[in-house]
Amino acid sequence: MGNFWKRHKLHILWGAGAIALALLAAVLGSMLLRADRMPADVAVADRPFQGVNLTPVPLKPSDSAAEGASTGGTGEGEGSGQEPQEQPEQKPQETPETPKKEESDGGDKDKEKDDAPADEDKKDDEKPRMQVVTDLTNKTIAFEELENGKFSFYAYLENPEEGAYLQVRLGNTRCSGSNGRFTVTLAQGENIFTLLVYQNGTVVRSYTKTIVYRAAMADEDNKTVGDDPPVIETNLPDDADYDTSNANFVLTVHAYNSQGTIYHNHIRVLLDGKEITQYTGSETLEYRLYLTAGAVGDVSKHTVEIWAWDDRGNSAYKKHVINYHFKEEGEVIGSVTLRLDATVLGLGILAEDSGYEVKQGQPASYVVKEFLEDNGFPASYSGSLDVGFYLQRIRCSDAFSGAAIPEELQTLLTLDGLTVRQPEGYKDSLGEFDYTQGSGWMCAVNGYYPGRGLSNVFLGDGDVVTIAFTLAYGKDIGGADAANVRGNLRTYCGTWLGDRYIPHHDFVEGKCSICGKAEEAHEHQWSEEVNREATCTDSGEKTLTCGECGETKTESIPALGHDYRSGGVVWEQEGESCTAEFTCTRCGSSGTIHASRADGTLMENGRVEATCGQDGYVSYLAVGSIGGTQVRCEGTVTLPATGEHTYNEDGVCSVCGRKKDEETTE
Structure with missing residues (x-):
């Protein structure tokens, strides 16, 4: 072995050096080849129509047919994107202006089954991945941004494979383009674009983008826009600033027009210029405003701005000013009135008291518990006064023995599919699931039922709290949640509250569409309430209510016209x-x-x-x-006066009576 090394040492060293140089050359060559193949977002920079590589959305087998692929909508702008029975989904978020190109997935296709090393040179020969490039994004466009609704965009296939092509649809209509450029006319409202990648006659990929095309929004200078602007109702005064010491003030917003309720995805609320995105409720929304000031005694001014709109070009704007008077945590900020109501059982108002103090940062559950105990109705509840408070039951010996469901309410309960049964111990306590499956205690603040528990409700000075028993998920006391309706009936044609029955039948051709009661022959005694004042250019709206039968109807108030x-x-x-x-x-x-x-x-x-x-x-x-x-x-x-007199034979002017000699004298 020693002789072999001595004899061939020089050759071995030369060979090792050659191998090392070859390996170095291979590495450098590979680096140069990789440099030529720049990342997709760089390599495409010199090409026309640089755009977005969209993540493929797999189609269901039923969506594979060329003409049967769903576009998710018509694009005609008729839908509002709102559903009265459930909270609508938020509009799609806008995609970034210059999104990163998606990396190709999949493993190393060049790796041999026998686990031999992958051939790097084979990867260099791979064809670039086919992808869709477009500048379409989910967004909203105002009328004034386009001329006659004309909208242009590009969409094309990059690195198309054999037999592949791209089809663009707006709603169910195929778009015609030239060299990947398209110009379409947007419809008012939602416009749904679908990009379909076909290969050999079959849809292999599908992408959807939505553009909402709407009128310019109302603002402080133009508080309403359109022929049917929404009405915005809040718990703040329209004609004056609102003063409060409640740092946790809850703003309520209810908006509607002739088409019905305007839901959360068509309402925007700003506090001092910052958007409030967290809300509770469905038809009436609740926004908790966190008001701040410097120190005790300080007053800070806060601006609340509200927009509501539909997809038909109508919008409205409302502005309020809140003056917040700073109070420390735990400091008394006012007093409230409370009442306990069991009108649905014919028991009327069981207790009522005013002057209960409310403290800064203390939930309403504290004062409700205090009120019930003071009036001899100790309460059972789940959760705690600070978290998850839910009033389950109140007790008072023999306080509920006279319970009797009114006949009109009994009829509605039956129609609603609610079985009535008298509970055990009904004389001494009243709570959830008594009498019906839909029973329990609900609390209203100033007539409105919050969409949150009492441990998350913060009262202010002058508030009125009603603790009311319901037999029908709130439908019998005006507190039903429209987004979570249970039972056969969506609503009841009467309200049992405040020790009185208030009918509001929906009579159609002489018969109530809810309970079936026939309309009694009588002359309506209408009283009217203006919901929206008419202006010079916009119509108003008023509600008429019959004092005899409770029937209501809404009428338009014609626009006044300019004077x-x-x-x-x-x-x-x-x-x-x-x-x-x-x-x-x-x-x-x-x-x-x-x-x-x-x-x-x-x-x-x-x-x-x-x-x-x-x-x-x-x-x-x-x-x-x-x-x-x-x-x-x-x-x-x-x-001007002529100065030319007409004298008669007596020398007197027949017009002014002047004498001729007077003229001579002058």
């Missing part, structure tokens, strides 16, 4: 042309018209001729239009 007034004409050329400025006495809008004899918009309206000693005048009428409203105003031109 333009003018101070008169300004002559450009007396008797020939003029301008006139008008201002609406109701809304303050203004406009100017131009009138002239030449085009017939200025015409003589009367004349008093001048005499020898007295001026005359010509009255003119100027007419025109401001925003479609016809306007008119008058102007005059003075005719």
